[in-house]
Amino acid sequence: MNSDQGPHILLLEDQALVRAGMRELILMAEPKAKILEASNFSQATDFLSKESIQYAFLDVDLKADKTGIDVLAFISSNEINVRAIMLSGNSEKEVVLDSINSGACGFIPKSMDGNDVFRQAIDTVLSDRIFLPLDFLQSPSKVAKENYSEPISNDDSPLVSGRSLQVLYYICQGLPNKSIARKLKVEEGTIRKHYVPKLFAAFKVARRSELIIEVSKRRIKIPRFDD
Incomplete structure (x- = not known):
């Protein structure tokens, strides 16, 4: 990808209004991004097969036979070089773990409070870090519900190279x-x-x-x- 061009981003969300809102938040974080919008499994996998996509924001529940997890399976089985981030109204531990085990590079709950916090999550994944909700990373007694924005640390130096x-x-x-x-x-x-x-x-x-x-x-x- 040319340094003067923004990343190609797939946005899979079945609800048009939610998708439009997500699109605006992504563009606020990355104004040069080219966003490819999909509302179902077939559209998403078609884009993934034909386009060079760097990031994919995937809704877990598409209210159809095929889910965002099925798109993850498609990405994995075809060895597509894309960072997949899941979106869901359900941030229970089992849902987050299922996403991670299926190949997701992050998980953003739709229940996050406010556009600023949601944008921080998007900024995190677009800066090539992994975003997971804090109430998943920490025990419930140590973190307030839906307090997702506080970083646990800020380590730019990986332990490996x-x-x-x-x-x-x-x-x-x-x-x-x-x-x-x-x-x-x-x-x-x-x-x-x-x-x-x-x-x-x-x-x-x-x-x-x-x-x-x-x-x-x-x-x-x-x-x-x-x-």
Whole structure:
């Protein structure tokens, strides 16, 4: 993408009024963005197949047979290099975890209070960080309900670099070890036995979902790696 051009952003939302509001908030955060609007699974996957898209904001519940999670599965199975951020009116822990485990790079609750707070969430993901609601990151007793804007930390220095940082980038996109190995032109065992354990040790976690949560907590910026 030319540095003078804005990112190409897919916005999947079945409600036209909500989609229009989201579009305005995204343009406030990134005025040069080219926004591709979709209202259903077919439109979204068509854009993903034909366009070079950097970010995808996906509504979880499309009130149809296919959901935003199905779009995530499409992205993963086709190894599309895009950061997917889920939107949902339901921010229960199970919904957020399902999104992360399906390959989402972030989760923005529609229940967030006020456009300014919502825009902060969009700014976070457009700056290549992972946004998750604070009441998911912290125990309910430690954070007020719907207090999403307070950063836990502001760490611009990842604990890893080089090839390990590339692996972290693809893990945050939900790619399996086999796909990561293919992109990096190494053996799958190298990813599984070396890089993944190294990342788990660096962040003191035991599974992929915990790794992504920890990256969000630390507000670490994960640079984009083009295929």
